[in-house]
Amino acid sequence: MAETGIDLLAIPPSDDLKYLTGFAPHADERPCYLFIAENRGLFLVPDLNANQSERHIRQPFVTYSDAQGPARALAAARDQFRAPRKIGVGDTMRADAMLLLQDVWRETAFIPASTVLGPLRMRKAPDEIAALRRVAATADAAIEAAVKASRPGATERQVAAAAGAGFTSAGASEVAAAIVGSGPNSAYPHHQTSDRVLKSSEPVLFDLGSRLEGYCSDITRMAFLDKPSARYLEIHKIVNDAVQAALSVIRPGTSIKDVDLAARRVIERADHGDHFTHRTGHGIGLSVHEPPSITHTDEAPLEAGMAFSVEPGIYLPGEFGVRLEEIVVVTASGAEVLSKLSRDLRVVG
Numbered sequence: 001m002a003e004t005g006i007d008l009l010a011i012p013p014s015d016d017l018k019y020l021t022g023f024a025p026h027a028d029e030r031p032c033y034l035f036i037a038e039n040r041g042l043f044l045v046p047d048l049n050a051n052q053s054e055r056h057i058r059q060p061f062v063t064y065s066d067a068q069g070p071a072r073a074l075a076a077a078r079d080q081f082r083a084p085r086k087i088g089v090g091d092t093m094r095a096d097a098m099l100l101l102q103d104v105w106r107e108t109a110f111i112p113a114s115t116v117l118g119p120l121r122m123r124k125a126p127d128e129i130a131a132l133r134r135v136a137a138t139a140d141a142a143i144e145a146a147v148k149a150s151r152p153g154a155t156e157r158q159v160a161a162a163a164g165a166g167f168t169s170a171g172a173s174e175v176a177a178a179i180v181g182s183g184p185n186s187a188y189p190h191h192q193t194s195d196r197v198l199k200s201s202e203p204v205l206f207d208l209g210s211r212l213e214g215y216c217s218d219i220t221r222m223a224f225l226d227k228p229s230a231r232y233l234e235i236h237k238i239v240n241d242a243v244q245a246a247l248s249v250i251r252p253g254t255s256i257k258d259v260d261l262a263a264r265r266v267i268e269r270a271d272h273g274d275h276f277t278h279r280t281g282h283g284i285g286l287s288v289h290e291p292p293s294i295t296h297t298d299e300a301p302l303e304a305g306m307a308f309s310v311e312p313g314i315y316l317p318g319e320f321g322v323r324l325e326e327i328v329v330v331t332a333s334g335a336e337v338l339s340k341l342s343r344d345l346r347v348v349g
């Protein structure tokens with residue numbers, strides 16, 4: 001905070017708050033902030049969430065009731081933290097909560113708290129890496145369940161439900177995402193799972209995510225109903241080679257852009273550069289998308305303990321798409337891939 005000139009952090013119920021305290025109360029329209037200054041903190045929280053928070057958050061509390069509203073509690077916060085020059089605001093804070101802060105501290109500049117928390121959260125501690133391994137195992141189970149449920153006549157939604165059950169029975173506490181894209185729907189990078197019926201001679205993309213102990217999983221694999229076409233197999237191999245190329249350069253000191261470029265060049269050499277429409281990956285931890293963003297414009301070096309996805313794709317509009325996604329942790333000498341599943345095509349039926 002001193003380096004960035006931030007005098008005060010204001011963190012709403014969020015993954016940031018979980019990172020700092022191990023707990024976040026329910027987030028809603030009632031303003032709630034953990035304020036952190038150099039030598040003191042204050043937790044402003046609605047009455048109804050105070051009790052549970054007390055067990056986790058070791059700062060003085062200021063509370064308010066629904067009937068009373070937060071004005072007095074906010075005035076108490078202003079009295080505690082007079083004239084901060086810069087306030088770091090949790091990036092996912094609701095606009096209504098943010099507007100209240102702007103009204104309390106009218107002379108103050110507000111900047112994203114990720115300036116401070118991003119670099120901290122990006123470098124995972126050993127217990128965080130262990131949690132990422134545990135949640136990754138639930139994602140492997142979900143892929144197996146999704147593959148099993150995939151057959152001609154099943155809908156995308158039914159396959160997604162099977163994936164959800166796979167997550168839960170493997171111990172996940174929350175199913176965060178279940179993208180099932182069949183046939184041409186696989187060409188939408190973030191397809192919204194629909195009632196489309198799976199057909200023979202088509203691929204199916206599964207992009208699945210869960211939470212366990214607060215930490216996130218994220219995995220993408222491909223299946224094909226019946227015998228895959230030569231064209232499909234060719235695209236699948238290019239994408240798999242792109243994943244492999246990125247994995248092979250990951251180690252401390254490699255710049256982030258070189259991870260993206262390793263994958264991207266494989267796809268460009270195969271003349272599909274314009275069908276790879278997104279970055280190679282995103283950081284993962286308490287949030288499913290967090291720093292670092294794996295783009296070919298970031299020169300920063302990888303460091304041990306960083307965790308992120310490697311998920312190149314090739315999307316052929318109207319035809320099909322292929323994406324394969326691994327979560328990796330940077331180790332002292334390379335990359336640990338958290339999934340135990342092969343990226344090979346799963347042929348069903």
Ligand code: ZN
Nearest residue numbers: 189190282289
């Ligand atoms: Zn995504």
Ligand code: ZN
Nearest residue numbers: 218309311325
């Ligand atoms: Zn992802």
Ligand code: ZN
Nearest residue numbers: 207218219325
């Ligand atoms: Zn994903």
